[in-house]
Amino acid sequence: MFKKNLKKNNVFVTYAIVVVAYIVVEALLLTGNMSSLMQGLLVPLCTYSLCAVGLNLCVGYLGELSLGHAGFMCIGAFSSAFFSVVMQDAITNSIVRFIIALIIGTAFAALFGFLIAIPVLRLNGDYLAIVTLAFGEIIKNVVNVLYIGYDSTGWHISISSQQALGLAEDGTMVINGAQGITGTPHDSSFTIGVILIIIALIIVHNLTNSRTGRAVMSIRDNQIAAESVGINVKKYKLLAFTISAAIAGSAGVLYAHNLSTLTALPKNFGYNMSIMILVFVVLGGIGNFRGSVIAACILTLLPELLRGLSDYRMLIYAIVLIAMMLFNWAPAAIVWRQKLKAKFKKTGEEA
Amino acid sequence: MALLSVKGLGISFGGLRAVDKFNINIEKGQLYGLIGPNGAGKTTVFNMLTGVYKPTDGTIMLDGKDITGKTNIEINREGIARTFQNIRLFKEQTVLDNVKIGLHNRYKYSTLDGILRTPKYHRVEKEMDEKAIELLKVFDLDNEANVLSSNLPYGKQRKLEIARALATDPVLLLLDEPAAGMNPKETEELMETIRFVRDNFDMTVLLIEHDMKLVSGICEELTVLNFGEVLAAGKTTDVLNNPEVIKAYIGE
Amino acid sequence: MSFVLYLINGISLGSVYAIIALGYTMVYGIAKMLNFAHGDVIMIGSYVSFITFSQMGVNPIVSVVMSMVVCTLLGVVIERVAYKPLRKATSPLAVLITAIGVSYFLQNAALLIFGANPVSFTSVVTLSPLKLAGGDLVISGTTIVTIVLCLIIMGCLMIFIKKTKAGQAMLAVSEDKDAAQLMGINVNATIALTFAIGSGLAAIAGVLLCSAYPTLTPYTGSMPGIKAFTAAVFGGIGSIPGALIGGILLGVIEILGRAYISSQLSDAIVFAVLIVVLLVKPSGILGKPMREKV
Numbered sequence: 079m080f081k082k083n084l085k086k087n088n089v090f091v092t093y094a095i096v097v098v099a100y101i102v103v104e105a106l107l108l109t110g111n112m113s114s115l116m117q118g119l120l121v122p123l124c125t126y127s128l129c130a131v132g133l134n135l136c137v138g139y140l141g142e143l144s145l146g147h148a149g150f151m152c153i154g155a156f157s158s159a160f161f162s163v164v165m166q167d168a169i170t171n172s173i174v175r176f177i178i179a180l181i182i183g184t185a186f187a188a189l190f191g192f193l194i195a196i197p198v199l200r201l202n203g204d205y206l207a208i209v210t211l212a213f214g215e216i217i218k219n220v221v222n223v224l225y226i227g228y229d230s231t232g233w234h235i236s237i238s239s240q241q242a243l244g245l246a247e248d249g250t251m252v253i254n255g256a257q258g259i260t261g262t263p264h265d266s267s268f269t270i271g272v273i274l275i276i277i278a279l280i281i282v283h284n285l286t287n288s289r290t291g292r293a294v295m296s297i298r299d300n301q302i303a304a305e306s307v308g309i310n311v312k313k314y315k316l317l318a319f320t321i322s323a324a325i326a327g328s329a330g331v332l333y334a335h336n337l338s339t340l341t342a343l344p345k346n347f348g349y350n351m352s353i354m355i356l357v358f359v360v361l362g363g364i365g366n367f368r369g370s371v372i373a374a375c376i377l378t379l380l381p382e383l384l385r386g387l388s389d390y391r392m393l394i395y396a397i398v399l400i401a402m403m404l405f406n407w408a409p410a411a412i413v414w415r416q417k418l419k420a421k422f423k424k425t426g427e428e429a
Numbered sequence: 430m431a432l433l434s435v436k437g438l439g440i441s442f443g444g445l446r447a448v449d450k451f452n453i454n455i456e457k458g459q460l461y462g463l464i465g466p467n468g469a470g471k472t473t474v475f476n477m478l479t480g481v482y483k484p485t486d487g488t489i490m491l492d493g494k495d496i497t498g499k500t501n502i503e504i505n506r507e508g509i510a511r512t513f514q515n516i517r518l519f520k521e522q523t524v525l526d527n528v529k530i531g532l533h534n535r536y537k538y539s540t541l542d543g544i545l546r547t548p549k550y551h552r553v554e555k556e557m558d559e560k561a562i563e564l565l566k567v568f569d570l571d572n573e574a575n576v577l578s579s580n581l582p583y584g585k586q587r588k589l590e591i592a593r594a595l596a597t598d599p600v601l602l603l604l605d606e607p608a609a610g611m612n613p614k615e616t617e618e619l620m621e622t623i624r625f626v627r628d629n630f631d632m633t634v635l636l637i638e639h640d641m642k643l644v645s646g647i648c649e650e651l652t653v654l655n656f657g658e659v660l661a662a663g664k665t666t667d668v669l670n671n672p673e674v675i676k677a678y679i680g681e
Numbered sequence: 682m683s684f685v686l687y688l689i690n691g692i693s694l695g696s697v698y699a700i701i702a703l704g705y706t707m708v709y710g711i712a713k714m715l716n717f718a719h720g721d722v723i724m725i726g727s728y729v730s731f732i733t734f735s736q737m738g739v740n741p742i743v744s745v746v747m748s749m750v751v752c753t754l755l756g757v758v759i760e761r762v763a764y765k766p767l768r769k770a771t772s773p774l775a776v777l778i779t780a781i782g783v784s785y786f787l788q789n790a791a792l793l794i795f796g797a798n799p800v801s802f803t804s805v806v807t808l809s810p811l812k813l814a815g816g817d818l819v820i821s822g823t824t825i826v827t828i829v830l831c832l833i834i835m836g837c838l839m840i841f842i843k844k845t846k847a848g849q850a851m852l853a854v855s856e857d858k859d860a861a862q863l864m865g866i867n868v869n870a871t872i873a874l875t876f877a878i879g880s881g882l883a884a885i886a887g888v889l890l891c892s893a894y895p896t897l898t899p900y901t902g903s904m905p906g907i908k909a910f911t912a913a914v915f916g917g918i919g920s921i922p923g924a925l926i927g928g929i930l931l932g933v934i935e936i937l938g939r940a941y942i943s944s945q946l947s948d949a950i951v952f953a954v955l956i957v958v959l960l961v962k963p964s965g966i967l968g969k970p971m972r973e974k975v
Contacts, residue, residue, distance in 0.1 A: 143774050145781075197960045203773045204715040208910060209959055212952035219949040238943070281544055288543025288550065289533060289557075296519045296530045303517035306479060307531045307597050308505035317540065349903075353785055360778060392789040399782035400763055407775035408766035 089283050092368040093276060099375075100272045115382060121336040123378050124271025125151075125329045130358040130370035131278050132325030137356075138365030139286055140318040141298030143207040145352045146194070146214030147326045150187040152347035154327025155334035156221055156253070158183030159262040162335065163252055164228075166263055176265040180274075180331050187327020188320050190217070195319040199312070211349055221342040226253040258341035259334075266335035274332060275371060278325050282367050285321065294318045357395045360402050430493055432457040432633050433601055438477060438487030447473045448657045451487065453635075455601070455650075460627055461635045462648035462665070466677060470657040471637045472514055475603055478635075479511050480504040492600065506534065510599035512590040514606045514637070520579035524570055524589055527578050528561040531596025536560070561596065567629075568592045568622060584615040588622070595630060602626070604636040608643050616640060620647050645669060653677070686818060687940050688933060693824040693893065695932020696831035700886040701909035702916070702924035703838065704879030710855040710919030711875045712768070717780035718759060719883060720906015721787035724899060726752040726884030727891045728795055731802055741805040749884040756880025757873050759783055765869070784903070791899035804892035823892045830889065834882065835925050842921070847874060855919060904948065908935070911955040917968025926966055 103120065106112040133147045158179035169175040194213050198206055225236040229249030236242040240254060253259055285291050293314045296304040305311055334340050344350055358377060362369025377398070381391035405411050431454040438451040448470040455461045463471050476482040478489060480501035489497045496507050510531075519527050536557045542550045565571040568588040573581060578589060587607055594602060607623070608616045620643055626632050638644050644651065645665060652662040655677045661668050668674055701723060708716045726748045734744035763783050767776040808822030842848035853861040854871045862868050890905060891897050908931060916927025931951060938950040958965065 137774070141772075141774070143777060197956070201959055201963065204709075204777055205914070205959055205963065207777060208715065208907070208914075209956055211907065212911075212955050216949045216952050219946055223943065223945045237946075284544045284546055285540070288540070289529075289536075289538060289553075290540040290543050292522070292526055292530050293533055295522060299519040299521050300517045302481065302501075303513065303519065304530070305481075305501045306505060306511055306513075306517075307593060308502055308534045309530065310502060353781060356778065356781065364774075389793065393786065393793060396782050396786035396789055400779055400786065403775055403779040403782060404763070404766055407770045407772065407779075409769045409771075410766055 088368075089279075092279060092283075092371075095368070096272060096276055096279070096371070100269075103268065116379075119378060119382060120268040121266055121271055121332065123375055124268065124275055125333040125336075126355065126358060126374040126378060127275050127371040128271075128278055128329035128332065129326045129355045130362065130374045131275070131282060131367050132322045132329065133352075133355050134359045134362070134365065134367055134370045135282050135286075135325065136319060136322040137359055139291065139294050139298065140315060140322070142199075142202060142315075142319075143356075144210040144319075144322070145207050145349060145356070146210035146212075146217075147323070147355055148347045148349065148351035149210075149214030149217035150191055150323040150326035151330035151333065151351070152214075152217055152221060152342055153190050154183035154187040154330030155340060155347070156259065156330075156342070157186035158331040159259045159334040159340050160226070160252055162263050162265065163259055163261055166261070172263060172265045175263065176270065176335060179265065179335065180328060183331035183334070184324045184328045187330065188324035191323020191327075192316060192320045195316050195323075199315045199319060211352070214347075214349060214352060218342045218344070218347050221253075221258075221347075222256045224253050225251070225255050227251040256341065258339060260339045262334055262338060262340055264335065264338065266332045271332055274328060278328070279367055279371070281321075282325070290314065290317065354395065357399050361398055431455055431490075432459075432492055433478075433635070434490040435478070436488050436490075438474070438484050438489065440473060440477060440482055440485045446657060448477070448654075451654070451657075451659060453652050453659075453662070455633060455635060457600075457633055458627065458631070459633055460623065460647050460649050461633075462644045462651045463635060463637050463654060464639070464644060464651055465654035465660070469654040471654055472605060473657075474654065475511060475605055475637065478504075478603060479509055505597055505599070508598075508600035509603060510594035510597045510601075511603035512587070512594055512605055512607060514609065516583075516586050516590060518578045518586055518589060518593075520577070522578060523575050524565065524578050524581065525558070525561055525574040527589055527593050528564055528596050529557050531593040532557050532560060535596075535598055564592045564596055567595075567625065584611050584619075587611070588619070591622075591626070595626065595632075600633060602632050602634045604634065604638075606637055606639065608638060608640045613642075616643055619643070623647055641669075683940075686820075687936050689820055689824060691933030691936035692929055693827045693932070694936060695912075695929035696827045697886050697890045697893070697928075698905065698909045698912045698932050699831050699925045699928025700834060700882050700889070701905060702913040702928045703834070703921065704883050705910045706913040706916070706918055706920065706924045707851070707875050707879050709913065711851055712760075712764070712872050714764065714776050715780060715910065716764075716876075716879070717777070717906075718783040718787055719879065720902040720904070720909070721784050721791075722752050722755055722759075722880050722883045722902070723887035723890065723906060724791060724897075724902030725755060725787060726887035727802065727897050727901060728791065729884070730805065730888045731800060731891070731897055734805055735800075735803045741807070745805065745885065745888050748888060749881045752884035752887075753877045753881040756876040756883070760873055760876040765872075784906075788899050788903065795899060797898065799896040799898045802891040802895040802897045804895065805888055806892055821893075823889070827889045827893065830885065831925070831928075834885070835921065838878075839921055847871070851875060908951055911951060911958075914955065914963075914965055915958050917965030920965070920967040923965055923967035 129147060129151055133144065136142060136144045161182050162175055162179045165175060198209050201209060223237045225240055225243050227234050227243050227245045227249050229246035231246060234243040234245055293309050296309055297311050297314060301311060358374040359370050361377065362373035377395065381388045433455040435451060435453045439449045440447050451474055463474065465471055477484045480499050483498055488495060491507055491509065496504055519530060536553050538549045538553045562571050562574060565574055570585060570589060570592065581589060608619055611619060623634060624647060627634055648665050650663060651665050651668040653660040653668060653674050660677055661671045661674050704719050705716065708714065729748040729751045730744050733739040733747050734741055763779050764776055767779055770776060804823050806823045806826045808826060810822055811820045811825060842851060850866045850871045853866055854868055858868055912927035912931040913924050915931060916923030934954055935947055935951050939947040942950060
């Protein structure tokens with residue numbers, strides 16, 4: 079199931095693909111050959127790709143399905159947007175501000191990933207999936223009742239309503255419950271998104287091809303055997319899950335700084351988003367990071383490009399997901415594929 | 430003093446007494462066999478010795494140190510390594526990587542070294558590769574270093590499991606039916622390999638086996654387990670001629 | 682008095698969860714898989730009932746039966762097409778991800794067919810409300826029917842499992858699939874039957890749920906589905922009385938949480954219960970612990 083780690087030369091192919099795609103897009107932008115609809119999709123595309131890379135680390139290498147990655151995205155988005163809104167006037171250089179926001183958002187997502195992983199990783203399989211789903215929904219629900227503002231007397235926090243804050247007249251609302259955060263500076267861009275994707279790809283590739291990565295994969299392949307050779311199972315599970323959550327958090331940072339109004343809705347940070355990201359991971363190949371990025375791009379662009387198809391987008395995702403799983407995993411399909419392969423080989427040899 | 434000294438080891442699952450009053454003393458450098466009919470509790474003894482199961486009573490001393498009740502991870506670090514009756518390789522990884530995972534706690538660099546590809550990463554990885562290949566050569570697996578471990582033939586998978594266990598640098602090696610599923614020629618080779626490991630790695634070996642040719646061929650001493658209790662123990666020839674043992678194996 | 686009312690409403694909601702949880706718990710016990718799409722089968726059942734009863738004016742009982750037939754067929758087809766080919770897959774994630782795909786498929790198919798706008802469901806229960814304590818306590822007909830029906834279903838199912846050959850086959854398959862096969866039990870048919878029963882019950886649950894909470898959208902099933910799974914885990918997965926206990930406890934917790942803590946956080950409270958249960962006692966109240974053989 080798990081595609082063998084990409085070999086070294088393959089990695090550079092991946093980076094090359096990303097860079098070429100970037101140059102093509104930039105050329106299209108410069109020559110004015112890109113519709114505004116497409117332009118609007120560029121940053122979300124990077125967001126989904128990043129999140130898919132993060133989730134793939136969890137599903138493909140740790141071997142556990144998380145349905146809560148949208149929650150980590152949510153944490154990354156809200157914590158970083160909070161920072162950028164508050165510090166908007168204090169730090170005027172947008173790149174510096176974004177880098178700090180990125181560090182904050184990623185760190186918060188990593189922290190929550192770590193805290194959630196401590197209890198969750200005692201479970202596995204279906205139970206782990208459903209508990210991560212539960213955590214993701216809790217995060218979204220809590221963010222929706224969170225009211226934070228400040229005035230001359232200091233910070234005010236409430237989880238019931240704006241009135242309960244008791245903000246003075248000169249006060250400023252930062253997080254306004256279900257209305258979310260407004261006025262986040264537009265600090266992210268397609269270029270930043272592509273840079274983040276490349277950084278994430280380098281991190282996950284180097285990680286999975288190192289001592290740490292081997293330990294993580296050994297747990298996935300056979301936990302009891304991993305323990306029998308002295309692998310600290312708990313440590314490596316935590317580490318992989320935390321890094322995976324952190325990458326999803328960075329995707330959230332990118333997402334938040336592309337929107338002036340950030341709200342936590344079921345469609346952007348709910349379990350539907352987690353499923354959408356899962357579709358990208360499955361279509362691109364579980365354990366194949368390059369595939370995740372390509373799948374995220376194709377599945378986001380295709381329905382938009384083929385007009386009239388966008389209504390059917392979700393339905394297509396669902397069918398793709400089921401078909402891919404059956405094709406890749408059903409023992410009967412595997413046997414059939416092997417037979418077909420042998421046949422091709424044979425005819426090839428004869429010719 | 431014995432390398433492994435076990436006294437009064439016992440475990441119950443629910444109401445079932447799987448193993449009771451199990452004693453064993455293994456001297457350093459011995460090749461020791463644990464035999465008995467199916468369901469006698471041999472693998473359960475292995476699982477207790479390696480910390481997979483927590484014994485209900487008794488003590489396990491390794492080299493004079495009490496290791497009773499430690500987890501399987503801790504026990505590996507204390508110096509016991511094992512193989513499994515139903516082979517447990519890291520199937521999605523290469524033969525080389527399987528051994529390198531065994532080397533995990535002996536050759537170290539941090540996660541950050543790995544991500545940033547520091548000079549330390551390159552140096553330690555090279556050392557690990559060399560050490561792993563050296564181990565694979567012992568088992569004649571070095572030519573298959575880059576093969577996916579699940580693609581190895583059965584006999585070689587068993588050998589790879591032993592190589593992986595040895596990679597953790599144990600003082601005591603537990604082999605759970607190492608010859609299961611092997612043809613006579615492979616078993617012959619395996620016996621030589623086990624002797625080689627004992628002599629060249631300064632190893633003590635405790636093995637579970639049904640193949641009497643292997644047992645009588647390499648084990649110096651035996652313990653026989655029947656219905657969870659020790660039936661006989663001592664020199665191999667004495668034990669195998671013990672009427673009680675013959676009765677347990679062949680029946681009345 | 683309001684506390685008593687909340688309690689009764691909680692038991693009623695919990696009864697619906699219990700009926701849904703039956704589907705999860707039986708399938709999990711027998712096919713060893715989390716049927717993620719179960720909640721969406723409920724939604725489909727509700728739409729069938731909505732169209733036949735609210736729009737076409739069919740007799741309510743006929744409408745419920747039609748809904749059960751559709752759901753039963755749907756459940757069996759899903760099992761046959763999407764889950765059965767993966768029963769012997771090497772990764773446990775394979776069938777789980779596929780089930781998520783099926784759930785997603787049903788939701789989006791419903792979205793295309795019925796639209797995203799909520800429709801208003803008319804209660805199929807015509808029983809007049811019960812007035813107690815001199816009119817201080819009004820219990821709706823739907824509430825009464827829900828609780829009574831839940832108890833009847835539980836009773837019938839337990840008798841079915843204990844007394845019939847098919848029920849005994851289910852028990853055998855849940856204990857050990859291979860051994861059951863060797864004993865001449867048709868494992869495929871038994872698993873299909875389990876899906877059929879679970880899905881048929883889902884239809885009843887859907888109608889009851891929408892009778893009490895009358896807005897129906899393509900997403901109506903997913904939350905109650907996940908909560909009912911929580912209930913099944915709470916009570917001990919694989920246990921039928923466990924589903925009843927878990928369902929009712931969860932329903933009461935949800936309604937009381939909504940009333941006394943926060944209405945916006947009621948889902949979060951239910952999920953917190955799930956997390957606590959799984960971490961403290963993953964085998965649930967009436968479940969048996971499992972261990973891996975080394």
